[in-house]
Amino acid sequence: MATRTDPASLRRRIGARLRHFRSQAGKTTNEAAEELGCSRGKISQMEVGMYRLQHRDVRDLLRFYGASESEVEIAVEQAKRSAEPSWWAPYADVVEDWFAFFLGSEGEAVREFNYEQLVVPGLLQTNDYAAALTKASRSVSAENQAKVTSLRLERQRRVVEQNSLKLDVVVEEGVLRRPIGGWDVLRAQLTHMLEMSKLPHVGVQVIPASVGAHSGMDGKFVLLEFEDFSPGVFLEGHPVLGARYDVEDPVLIDTYSSIANALREEALSQSESARFIEGVLAGLP
Numbered sequence: 001m002a003t004r005t006d007p008a009s010l011r012r013r014i015g016a017r018l019r020h021f022r023s024q025a026g027k028t029t030n031e032a033a034e035e036l037g038c039s040r041g042k043i044s045q046m047e048v049g050m051y052r053l054q055h056r057d058v059r060d061l062l063r064f065y066g067a068s069e070s071e072v073e074i075a076v077e078q079a080k081r082s083a084e085p086s087w088w089a090p091y092a093d094v095v096e097d098w099f100a101f102f103l104g105s106e107g108e109a110v111r112e113f114n115y116e117q118l119v120v121p122g123l124l125q126t127n128d129y130a131a132a133l134t135k136a137s138r139s140v141s142a143e144n145q146a147k148v149t150s151l152r153l154e155r156q157r158r159v160v161e162q163n164s165l166k167l168d169v170v171v172e173e174g175v176l177r178r179p180i181g182g183w184d185v186l187r188a189q190l191t192h193m194l195e196m197s198k199l200p201h202v203g204v205q206v207i208p209a210s211v212g213a214h215s216g217m218d219g220k221f222v223l224l225e226f227e228d229f230s231p232g233v234f235l236e237g238h239p240v241l242g243a244r245y246d247v248e249d250p251v252l253i254d255t256y257s258s259i260a261n262a263l264r265e266e267a268l269s270q271s272e273s274a275r276f277i278e279g280v281l282a283g284l285p
Contacts, residue, residue, distance in 0.1 A: 006086050006087065006103070006104040006107035006108070007081070007082045007083065007084055007085070007086050007104065008049065008082075008086060008100055008101050008103065008104020008105065008107070009049070009104040009105055009107050009108040010078055010081060010082040010104075011049040011050075011051070011052070011053055011082045011104070012048065012049030012104070012105065012108075012229070012247075013049070013078070014049070014053060014058060014075055014078050014079055014082065015046055015047045015048050015049040015050075015051075016047070016049075016229070017062075017071075017075055018046060018047050018058065018061055018062070018065075018075075019047040021061075021062055021065040021066070021067045021071075022047075022061070022065050024065070024066075025064075025065040025066050027064070027065060029043045029044055029047075032061060032064065035060065035061065035064045036057055036060060036061065038057075046061075048247055048248055049101070049104075050097075050101055052082075052083070053079045053082050053083070054079070055076045055079035055080050055083075058072075058075050058076055058079040059072055059075075059076050062075055086100070086103070086104065087154075087158065088100070088103055088151060088154075088155075091147055091148075091150070091151040091154075093144070093147075094140075094144050094147050094148050094151060095151070098243055098244065098245050099243070099245075101245055102222075102224075102232075102234050102245040103155065105224055105226075105232050105245070105247070106155075106159060106165075106224060107158075107164070108226055108229075109164075109165050109224040109225060109226055109232075110165055110166065110225055110226060110227050111165055111166040111167075111168070111224075111225040112159075112165050112166070112167050112168070112222060112223070112224055112225070113168045113169075113170075113222065113223040113225075113260040114167070114168070114169045114170070114220075114221075114222050114223075115169075115170045115171075115216050115220055115221055115222075115259075115260070115263055116169070116170075116171045116172070116175060116220050117171075117172050117174070117175070117216070117219065117220050118172075118174070118175065118178070118220070119133060119175060119178070119180065120171065120175055120189055120193065121169050121171070122152050122155065122156065123155070123156050123159055123160050123167060123169075124156075124160070124169060124192065124193055124196050124202075124204070125152065125153075125156070125189070126185070126188055126189050126192050127149070127153060128181055128185045128188065128189075129180055129181055129185055129186075129188075129189040130149045130152050130153060131145070131146075131149045131181070132180050132181030132182075132185060133180055133181075134148045134149045134152075136180070160196065160199075160202065163199075163201050165201070166201050166203075167201060167202045167203065168203045168205075168260075168264070169202070169203065169204050169205065170205045170206075170207060170216070170263045170264065170267050171204070171205075171206055171207070172206075172207050172209070173206060173207065173208045173209045173276075173280075174209065176190060176206065176276075176277060176280045177280060183284055183285050186284065187281065187284055190277055190280060190281050190284075191281065193277060194274060194277055194278065194281075197270065197273070197274055197277075203270050204270060204273055204274070204277075205263075205264065205267035205268055205269070205270060205273045206267060206268050206272075206273040206276050206277065207263070207266060207267045207268070208268065208276065211266060214262075214263070214266045215258075215259045215262035215263050215266060216259060216263050216266075218259075219235070220236065221233060221234060221235050221236075221256055221259075222234040222236075223256050223257060223260050229247070230247065230250070230253060231247075231253050231256075231257060232245060232246065232247040232253070233245070233246050233247075233249075233252055233253055233256045234246075
């Protein structure tokens with residue numbers, strides 16, 4: 001699979017090294033904060049990659065932890081690179097911090113599980129479907145609608161078209177029947193989903209309404225899996241209430257990993273799902 005370098009994911013790698021050397025040195029986050037003359041919160045944020053790193057801070061912390069000079073030099077160079085613009089920099093005014101961290105993490109993920117209750121997941125949306133959704137959103141201003149749609153499609157190009165990870169999608173039957181943008185847009189969207197489902201790195205499954213209650217009733221989510229990190233969970237709530245991308249809470253991550261596995265079992269198989277989508281397509285007005 002293709003790999004992508006993103007400053008956000010690079011910061012996460014540096015943070016993991018900082019945490020490793022601090023633990024190895026037997027230092028607390030309070031001691032590290034005192035050494036830098038900063039808050040304990042800054043140290044914690046640095047260690048999970050959610051804080052914009054200053055290479056001098058990285059250098060001083062690693063020396064405080066007793067890391068070798070070769071380790072310090074490597075981390076300092078990485079910290080400098082982590083300040084470079086991300087691929088989504090042209091869309092920065094419509095990308096919040098939590099989503100920037102998610103996008104960076106997605107760049108290093110080897111597998112992504114996406115469960116949706118109401119709409120087709122962003123990574124499988126057509127241009128017209130994405131534009132109709134953006135236009136309907138009250139959280140996106142009119143002047144930003146085109147940019148939000150463009151960001152969504154560029155993310156899709158990088159993740160799906162470049163075969164950057166294994167993508168598993170589970171959607172509710174209602175997603176297939178909601179005429180977002182009109183019947184013609186929906187018809188093109190379902191056709192596109194079928195085409196995407198034929199790719200070896202994309203899996204699409206459907207949960208029919210007849211299933212009733214199931215493991216995903218609490219809401220949509222995205223689970224990212226990595227080669228050398230624990231998974232991350234992205235929970236997108238109401239625009240006013242915000243969203244959450246969590247890589248630190250092991251209980252939350254274990255819970256959603258279990259839900260993802262259960263949903264794979266509760267949904268129709270990929271071949272059954274393809275036939276189900278074909279049936280919905282045939283019945284559209």
